[in-house]
Amino acid sequence: MSKENQEEFSLELLRSGDRAEIARLVDAHSANIYRVALKMLANTQDAEDVLQNTFFKAIQALPTFEGRSSLSTWLYRIAVNESLMLIRQRKPEFDLVMKPDDDEENEHLLTEFTDWCCLPESELMSSEAQGYLDEAIQELSEKLRVVFILRDIEKLSIRETSETLEISEAAVKVRLLRARLVLREMLSKYYGEQLDAEKRG
Amino acid sequence: MNKDLDCGAFLDSLSEYVDGVIDSALCAEIEDHIADCDDCRVVVDTLKKTIYLYHKTSEKTVIPVDVRERLFHRLDLDDFVQEKSLLS
Ligand SMILES: [Zn+2]
Numbered sequence: 001m002s003k004e005n006q007e008e009f010s011l012e013l014l015r016s017g018d019r020a021e022i023a024r025l026v027d028a029h030s031a032n033i034y035r036v037a038l039k040m041l042a043n044t045q046d047a048e049d050v051l052q053n054t055f056f057k058a059i060q061a062l063p064t065f066e067g068r069s070s071l072s073t074w075l076y077r078i079a080v081n082e083s084l085m086l087i088r089q090r091k092p093e094f095d096l097v098m099k100p101d102d103d104e105e106n107e108h109l110l111t112e113f114t115d116w117c118c119l120p121e122s123e124l125m126s127s128e129a130q131g132y133l134d135e136a137i138q139e140l141s142e143k144l145r146v147v148f149i150l151r152d153i154e155k156l157s158i159r160e161t162s163e164t165l166e167i168s169e170a171a172v173k174v175r176l177l178r179a180r181l182v183l184r185e186m187l188s189k190y191y192g193e194q195l196d197a198e199k200r201g
Numbered sequence: 202m203n204k205d206l207d208c209g210a211f212l213d214s215l216s217e218y219v220d221g222v223i224d225s226a227l228c229a230e231i232e233d234h235i236a237d238c239d240d241c242r243v244v245v246d247t248l249k250k251t252i253y254l255y256h257k258t259s260e261k262t263v264i265p266v267d268v269r270e271r272l273f274h275r276l277d278l279d280d281f282v283q284e285k286s287l288l289s
Contacts, residue, residue: 023281035262
């Protein structure tokens with residue numbers, strides 16, 4: 001949504017602190033920011049804190065916003081940093097814990113070859129399944145999770161993701177593939193069991 | 202050109218393939234490969250589905266009314282909190 005929206009906002013009004021324009025900006029981007037925070041943190045209270053802090057800090061910084069990145073990239077960046085800060089506060093051991101996906105060869109991330117695509121959408125998206133999708137994404141390390149959220153859930157391009165996170169496009173691609181493979185494995189195990197259960201009757 | 206692309210070589214291009222941003226020669230090689238290799242076909246299909254499911258189930262996330270109200274309050278924009286309801 002970012003590119004088209006950008007044109008709708010007057011940077012001049014935003015920089016000068018025009019409250020109506022700021023309210024419009026908040027409404028245009030708050031759902032995306034809230035979604036990213038929810039997926040990063042898996043907790044509605046934490047997500048709300050991130051949402052509020054993101055816009056609070058953005059509004060303070062607007063007078064000096066230079067427009068080198070798009071408004072949406074800039075807001076995503078603030079939200080990601082706020083989310084990571086909260087994660088570190090909640091889990092002081094954050095930096096020490098290696099997730100299994102960090103040092104695994106990609107080849108080893110391919111062990112499940114069950115074809116579960118044939119399951120009906122009502123089953124793939126049941127509320128139980130959605131709960132599992134949320135759990136699975138939390139199993140990713142933060143650096144993989146954030147790339148997957150921006151690229152595959154928010155549908156940012158590789159370039160926008162790299163700008164938001166201030167890492168190279170090559171790094172985005174490496175982390176994205178790894179995140180995708182880990183999640184595909186986990187979903188294959190989950191839906192594979194459902195397929196087996198169905199076959200058993 | 203190498204007609205017998207092995208499964209490992211294919212893995213490096215997997216993201217580009219499912220995103221449809223791969224060069225056409227490599228794309229054709231991969232399609233040849235997955236026509237004969239069932240495991241790789243399943244990997245491609247389930248990977249696409251994984252991405253689809255995450256996007257699809259997140260799409261409908263909206264901000265609950267009370268969360269939006271508290272946000273506008275925190276931002277000192279209480280007088281604009283009604284505006285959006287006029288649109289919907
Ligand atoms: Zn293969």
